[in-house]
Amino acid sequence: MPRRFFRKFAFKRHHLSEQWFMTPFRHLLHDHRLWGIRRQTVVPAFAMGLFIAFMPFPGHTLTGALLALAFKINIPVAALATWVSNPLTIFVMYPAAYQLGRAVLDTPVRDVSFALSLDWVTHTFMTIWQPMLLGCVMMGTAAAVVGYVTLDFFWRSSIVDYKTRKRNRRHNRQP
Numbered sequence: 001m002p003r004r005f006f007r008k009f010a011f012k013r014h015h016l017s018e019q020w021f022m023t024p025f026r027h028l029l030h031d032h033r034l035w036g037i038r039r040q041t042v043v044p045a046f047a048m049g050l051f052i053a054f055m056p057f058p059g060h061t062l063t064g065a066l067l068a069l070a071f072k073i074n075i076p077v078a079a080l081a082t083w084v085s086n087p088l089t090i091f092v093m094y095p096a097a098y099q100l101g102r103a104v105l106d107t108p109v110r111d112v113s114f115a116l117s118l119d120w121v122t123h124t125f126m127t128i129w130q131p132m133l134l135g136c137v138m139m140g141t142a143a144a145v146v147g148y149v150t151l152d153f154f155w156r157s158s159i160v161d162y163k164t165r166k167r168n169r170r171h172n173r174q175p
Contacts, residue, residue, distance in 0.1 A: 095114055096135070
């Protein structure tokens with residue numbers, strides 16, 4: 001069941017709120033929706049984290065946590081789902097996003113080699129930011145929709161399976 005899976009990684013909000021760096025946010029962290037393992041808060045948090053992971057800016061985890069706080073959905077799931085974007089995957093994600101955006105905008109083909117450097121950001125990124133941003137938004141939206149539908153389907157099917165097994169056990173006990 002997805003709830004049991006996510007419960008393994010659940011944070012205890014009282015432990016987190018006691019940390020010194022959480023003092024300014026302590027009054028915001030008492031809402032049970034931010035930490036609870038429920039389908040209504042976990043599934044949208046997962047989808048939002050996937051969307052943020054495709055955006056070409058730094059600080060995905062912090063952005064996911066702050067947006068989860070604003071939308072009152074599960075903070076840990078939103079923050080962890082952004083880790084889809086990491087130093088190993090960005091060299092596949094961002095060129096694919098650029099090619100998708102370039103194809104949609106019908107811009108000329110450029111030989112763009114992606115690199116994590118200030119020189120690349122100030123020179124190359126400034127010339128390709130429009131198709132890349134469009135591709136990132138499109139791929140992020142697609143990943144969020146697929147992630148939402150898939151996790152929601154598995155969560156609902158696990159609930160149906162759990163209730164079926166419980167009903168069968170109850171039937172087998174009766175003489």
